Amino acid sequence: MMTFEEFTxxxxxxxxxxxxxxxxxxxxRRVTQFMNRYELASFSSFFDLLEKDAHVLSKFRDYITINTSEFFRDTKVYRYIEKHILAHHHSRKPTYKIWSAGCSVGAEPYTLAMLAMExxxxxxxxxxxDYDRSVLKKAKEGIYTKSYLKNVPDQYLRKYFTEDKKQYRILxxxxKNVTFQEHNLLSDRFLTSNHLILCRNVFIYFTYEVQMELVRKFAAALQPGGYLIIGSSEFIPVPETFGFEKEYYSIYKKAL
Ligand SMILES: C[S@@+](CC[C@H](N)C(=O)[O-])C[C@H]1O[C@@H](n2cnc3c(N)ncnc32)[C@H](O)[C@@H]1O
Structure with missing residues (x-):
């Protein structure tokens, strides 16, 4: 019988x-829920199916990585970015480098792009x-249903989207301000010299040890004075250990 460890x-x-x-x-729990859809009782029969059927494998990958996202998710974070982070960036300064890690369907980086344009x-x-190719494809298309846009202020909706049959297409x-790239946080090299990194609602799924390893790598991937923003239900204990100071809510600033 295949154990869960052998399966993973x-x-x-x-x-x-x-x-x-x-x-x-x-x-x-998630693996078992997924297996139940196919009425499979053992990890070995499930793995056989995944090996045989590329479509199920791709669905499983999507299911396990959890892609929920929306524009202006957690509005107060974006308000803070707008007022206290982007506002201090002047065009004389070097190019402002932002990394949205675990960007899902693109709502997060496009929200940042709109704020920067404003x-x-x-x-x-x-x-x-993002690790998941299917969300990156959707992100590049940039077409969304209203459910992704419920926090988007009306003037942004009018200015930055076109509407066609209840589908909203980002302009x-x-x-053009966003480059999408496949990247696995667990195994790929981190992007360097960023001014701002957002990794929100991603590392909550990882073990504590992995979370702390990611925070260490994010710290190294930031410029001095740069910011790391995590999800509202995520937390970095003793951020000073990593050279961070908690500035507000889920926003951490790297020491200068
Ligand atoms: C819940 S979404 C968060 C989206 C966005 N950051 C937000 O807060 O709205 C989590 C994303 O993390 C991605 N993810 C999961 N494991 C990953 C990994 N090992 N490397 C990179 N991305 C990963 C998933 O594919 C998914 O798109």
């Missing part, structure tokens, strides 16, 4: 995602990464 080891080899770094109970910051470079002027 096989998945690691097959889709290059190390599930042993995700929180075990939560992961097990602040008339032209020298901006937003790199948005090319916004798109």
């Amino acid at each position: 080891a096989k998945i690691h080899k097959t889709i290059d995602l190390d599930l042993s770094k995700y929180k075990e109970n939560q992961l097990k 602040k008339k910051i032209s020298r901006i470079n937003i790199t948005a990464t 090319p002027e916004v798109k």
Whole structure:
């Protein structure tokens, strides 16, 4: 009989995602829920199916990585970025480098791009990464239903989107500020010299040790005085250990 550990080891080899770094109970529950859809009772029969059927494998990958997102998710964070972070960036300064890590369908980096455009910051470079290819495809298309846009102020909706049959398409002027890239936080090299990194509602799924390792790597990936923003239910204990100071809510500033 295949154990859960054997199953995750096989998945690691097959889709290059190390599930042993995700929180075990939560992961097990999700794997079992997914298996129930196919009425499968053992990990070995489930793995056989995943090996045989690329479509199910791709669905499983989407399910396990949890892609929920929306524009202006957690509005007060974006208000803070606008007022206290982007406002201090002048166009004389070097290009402002932002990394949206675990960007899902692109709502997060496009929200940042719109805020930068409002602040008339032209020298901006937003790199948005995710492990999951299918969300990156959707992000590049930039077409959303209203459910992703419920927090978007009306003037942004009118200015930065076109509407067609209840689908909202983000304008090319916004798109051109964002570069999407496949990137696995657990195994790929981190982007360097960022001024601002957002990794929100991503590392909550990883074990504590992995979370702390990611925070250490994010600290190294930031310029002095740069910011790391995590999700509202995520937390960095003793941020000073990593050279961070908690500035507000889920926003941490790297020492100068
Ligand atoms: C819940 S979404 C968060 C989206 C966005 N940051 C937000 O807060 O709205 C989590 C994203 O993390 C991505 N993810 C999960 N494991 C990952 C990994 N190992 N490397 C990179 N991205 C990962 C998922 O594919 C998913 O798109």
